Amino acid sequence: FHGHRRDPSNWLTYQHLSFLKRQYVTKNNSELHQRAVPKQTPILTTIDERDDSAERQVERIPPVSPAPQPEDVSSKPQPEISSSKPTAETVAARAGSVSRTTARLDRQWKQLKFDVSDLPDIYARLSKIKLTALVVSTAAAGFAIAPVAFDPIIFVVSSLGTGLASCAANSINQYFEVPFDSNMNRTKNRPLVRGQISPLHAVSFALACGIPGVALLALAVNPLTGFLGALNIFLYTCCYTPLKRLSIANTWVGAVVGAIPPVMGWTAATGCLEPGALLLGGFLYCWQFPHFNALSWTLREDYSRGGYRMMSVTHPAMCRRVALRHSLGLIGLSALAPALDVTTWTFPVISLPINLYISHLAFRFYRRGDRSSARKLFFCSLWHLPMLLLLALTCKKFSKRPESPAPPSVGRDFSS
Numbered sequence: 401f402h403g404h405r406r407d408p409s410n411w412l413t414y415q416h417l418s419f420l421k422r423q424y425v426t427k428n429n430s431e432l433h434q435r436a437v438p439k440q441t442p443i444l445t446t447i448d449e450r451d452d453s454a455e456r457q458v459e460r461i462p463p464v465s466p467a468p469q470p471e472d473v474s475s476k477p478q479p480e481i482s483s484s485k486p487t488a489e490t491v492a493a494r495a496g497s498v499s500r501t502t503a504r505l506d507r508q509w510k511q512l513k514f515d516v517s518d519l520p521d522i523y524a525r526l527s528k529i530k531l532t533a534l535v536v537s538t539a540a541a542g543f544a545i546a547p548v549a550f551d552p553i554i555f556v557v558s559s560l561g562t563g564l565a566s567c568a569a570n571s572i573n574q575y576f577e578v579p580f581d582s583n584m585n586r587t588k589n590r591p592l593v594r595g596q597i598s599p600l601h602a603v604s605f606a607l608a609c610g611i612p613g614v615a616l617l618a619l620a621v622n623p624l625t626g627f628l629g630a631l632n633i634f635l636y637t638c639c640y641t642p643l644k645r646l647s648i649a650n651t652w653v654g655a656v657v658g659a660i661p662p663v664m665g666w667t668a669a670t671g672c673l674e675p676g677a678l679l680l681g682g683f684l685y686c687w688q689f690p691h692f693n694a695l696s697w698t699l700r701e702d703y704s705r706g707g708y709r710m711m712s713v714t715h716p717a718m719c720r721r722v723a724l725r726h727s728l729g730l731i732g733l734s735a736l737a738p739a740l741d742v743t744t745w746t747f748p749v750i751s752l753p754i755n756l757y758i759s760h761l762a763f764r765f766y767r768r769g770d771r772s773s774a775r776k777l778f779f780c781s782l783w784h785l786p787m788l789l790l791l792a793l794t795c796k797k798f799s800k801r802p803e804s805p806a807p808p809s810v811g812r813d814f815s816s
Contacts, residue, residue: 522591526574526602527567527609535566535661541789542665542680545742547798551669557620558668562661564613565629569636571606575599576641584706586699617664625668632660644708648718651692651711659685676742682733683788689726690762691781693719697765697774720766723777727762730788731755737792747795751788758784 539562543555574581574592578599581587591597610633618626636657643650659681666677696703696712697719703710711719734751737743761780765773 518596522596523567523605526571526591526597526605528570528574531570532563532566535658536563537786538658538684538789539661539665539668541793542662542677543669544665545680545789545793545796546666546669546676547741547796548669554621554668557616558625558665561613561617561621561625561629562664564609564616565633566661568606568610568613569633571602571609572633572637573641575602575606576637577644580645580706580708584702586702587706617668621668622671624671624673625664628660628664628667632657632664635660644710646709648709648711648714650709651689651722654692655685655688658688675740679733679737679740679742680792683730683792684785686726686729686733687781687785687788690723690758690765690777691785693723694765694774694778694781697769698771698778716769720769724759724762724766727755727759731759734788738797741797743792743795744797747792750795751791754784754787754791 536559540555540559543558544550574590577587578590578592581590582593587593592599592602614626614630614633617629635653640650640653640657643653662680662684663673663677666680667673670677693711696710697716700710700712700716704713711722731752734755735748737747738745758777758780761773761777765777
């Protein structure tokens with residue numbers, strides 16, 4: 401042991417020297433001071449017991465004599481300890497150590513076994529069932545708002561085909577984004593990331609949904625709706641998905657993808673593309689910016705970790721500005737609906753409060769730019785869209801078809 405200086409500024413602590421392999425404690429003047437030195441090769445030295453300097457550093461330890469054992473009065477021989485007992489304890493200790501090691505490894509690496517009963521849940525998460533339900537709902541709203549008589553059979557068939565197309569697009573999207581989803585807390589539990597199903601299984605599921613879905617829309621509804629369904633799958637998988645890692649333009653492409661389902665519902669009901677269909681698509685297009693920009697603002701760290709180029713990550717000021725601009729655009733589109741004979745003039749009036757409210761929250765998000773204002777805007781968008789479409793449905797205007805002229809009266813001709 402070495403001496404230590406009294407200056408406290410020169411003392412070494414565990415926090416400063418945690419990288420060393422060996423640590424010692426010295427005693428000097430009845431005070432304990434920590435001393436850390438690197439481990440060295442032990443050198444055998446002979447200490448002369450007549451040396452006084454060694455006496456100051458090394459304290460003699462007197463030999464301890466063994467305690468006297470009391471004599472056994474009974475003089476009975478002690479039974480020998482069976483050699484099997486230590487062996488059993490050793491085996492139990494080893495078994496316990498192995499079990500603890502196995503349990504620790506099980507927590508780190510857990511083999512996922514494929515169970516057929518888990519397939520419905522896996523397919524639901526693979527197809528993003530909540531997003532698919534939103535897509536089908538907006539397509540159904542477009543079908544119901546169209547100014548024609550309601551056909552329940554075509555409505556069910558078009559909704560089924562739209563849902564299958566959405567399942568296919570979402571499955572292919574997850575297939576492409578496995579290495580990026582594994583870096584995000586929001587998506588790290590998806591089936592492909594966890595290895596619950598193979599990539600071939602996911603692609604097969606996407607084909608099993610996409611091909612029948614597009615065929616159902618094209619053959620059972622009309623070719624225009626089938627074309628829009630195939631176009632939406634292409635835009636989502638081949639344009640929007642790769643653009644997420646290349647440019648912030650992915651948000652605008654994704655808004656176009658989200659605007660197509662209500663247009664599909666309108667074309668399924670009418671068989672043609674009219675200004676009213678584009679108006680409904682405009683509602684969805686503008687609504688997605690306050691909805692998604694607010695959501696991405698609360699997930700900026702996750703998107704940055706996953707390598708996605710979102711406005712909230714690369715252009716935060718633009719993210720807030722675009723959300724406010726498109727929230728105000730909803731007011732203008734609501735005023736345009738009666739001019740296009742989609743709704744009555746009551747719709748702009750009764751939809752003005754909810755449009756003003758979401759615009760107010762978008763303005764607060766634009767001014768503050770914090771997580772709290774973003775969350776309020778996002779949760780408002782969740783109920784704003786169904787409320788807006790429901791109000792448009794209640795104010796729906798039916799088309800006025802010209803009546804066939806009545807045949808001329810024969811008696812009136814003779815009287816004249």
